Amino acid sequence: MLEVEVYISLKKTVADPQGLAVKHALESLGYSEVKDVRVGKLIYLRLDLADRKVAEERIEQMCKKLLANPIIEDFKFKLITS
Amino acid sequence: MRFGVVVFPGSNCDQDCFYVIKEVLNEPVRYIWHKEKELKDLDCIILPGGFSYGDYLRAGSIARFSPVMNALVDFARRGGLIIGICNGFQILLEVGLLPGAMLRNKSIHFICKYVYLRVENTQTPFTSLFREGQVVRIPIAHNEGNYYIEDEKLPLLYNNKQVVFRYSDREGRLKDEFNPNGAKDFIAGIVNKEANVLGMMPHPERSSEKILGSEDGLLIFKSIVNWHKKR
Numbered sequence: 001m002l003e004v005e006v007y008i009s010l011k012k013t014v015a016d017p018q019g020l021a022v023k024h025a026l027e028s029l030g031y032s033e034v035k036d037v038r039v040g041k042l043i044y045l046r047l048d049l050a051d052r053k054v055a056e057e058r059i060e061q062m063c064k065k066l067l068a069n070p071i072i073e074d075f076k077f078k079l080i081t082s
Numbered sequence: 083m084r085f086g087v088v089v090f091p092g093s094n095c096d097q098d099c100f101y102v103i104k105e106v107l108n109e110p111v112r113y114i115w116h117k118e119k120e121l122k123d124l125d126c127i128i129l130p131g132g133f134s135y136g137d138y139l140r141a142g143s144i145a146r147f148s149p150v151m152n153a154l155v156d157f158a159r160r161g162g163l164i165i166g167i168c169n170g171f172q173i174l175l176e177v178g179l180l181p182g183a184m185l186r187n188k189s190i191h192f193i194c195k196y197v198y199l200r201v202e203n204t205q206t207p208f209t210s211l212f213r214e215g216q217v218v219r220i221p222i223a224h225n226e227g228n229y230y231i232e233d234e235k236l237p238l239l240y241n242n243k244q245v246v247f248r249y250s251d252r253e254g255r256l257k258d259e260f261n262p263n264g265a266k267d268f269i270a271g272i273v274n275k276e277a278n279v280l281g282m283m284p285h286p287e288r289s290s291e292k293i294l295g296s297e298d299g300l301l302i303f304k305s306i307v308n309w310h311k312k313r
Binding site for chain 2: 066
């Protein structure tokens with residue numbers, strides 16, 4: 001069994017209004033050191049696979065087909081063996 | 083002319099669309115359950131607004147894999163007319179029938195109000211009865227209507243005459259304060275290159291009777307019928 005963490009974030013070139021709102025909220029709490037906030041998604045997967053290489057290829061496909069929208073989002077993922 | 087209205091789990095403007103086609107436009111219409119795989123009896127398909135599959139992951143991203151979607155893409159390739167409204171527009175973007183993507187509204191609020199739109203292209207099946215530059219009043223109701231397309235692809239949209247509606251003031255002037263959601267270049271509605279697939283965030287089915295405050299939206303449905311009769 002492989003555990004996977006998939007991280008999805010808006011591309012740097014795409015404005016993130018949600019991140020901006022969070023930044024303003026942090027500023028209003030006094031955290032003036034916060035210069036940039038971007039909000040993304042974290043998706044956990046558990047795969048019935050043993051081969052890490054195969055898993056990486058499959059996850060890449062999943063990200064491109066469904067989990068991320070390549071026009072506006074970047075993705076990366078991390079395999080954790082359990 | 084035969085219309086169909088697709089119903090996904092979570093669609094909520096399907097009955098409004100059905101009602102307008104049947105009772106106001108007086109054309110035959112049927113519902114299309116999202117598990118159907120044959121659409122050959124239809125001339126125009128409406129993807130209605132709502133929250134298909136709860137808008138989980140991204141608006142339209144799950145509906146895009148519904149069983150009906152393969153038939154819908156075939157229908158588009160054969161030249162059938164498709165109009166995606168609001169969530170329907172988001173689904174058309176996710177499935178790749180239209181270019182670009184939707185971002186969350188710039189204000190991060192759900193916005194529900196009447197807006198003015200300037201008609202940019204009257205040479206489509208959906209706008210054949212409008213005047214070039216005509217300003218119409220049609221309501222929006224969405225959380226993710228901030229249209230995005232890469233800067234380098236934007237000129238292509240205009241060169242192909244794909245931009246159909248842009249947010250404006252009532253005189254048709256483009257100003258930031260009349261861009262409700264931050265959409266790229268004030269874009270509210272676009273067609274594919276072949277102009278048989280329209281996606282728009284505003285809701286023409288909610289502005290098709292005087293009693294609702296505007297019947298400008300009906301002109302879109304009338305345009306479709308007008309175009310179909312002339313073929």
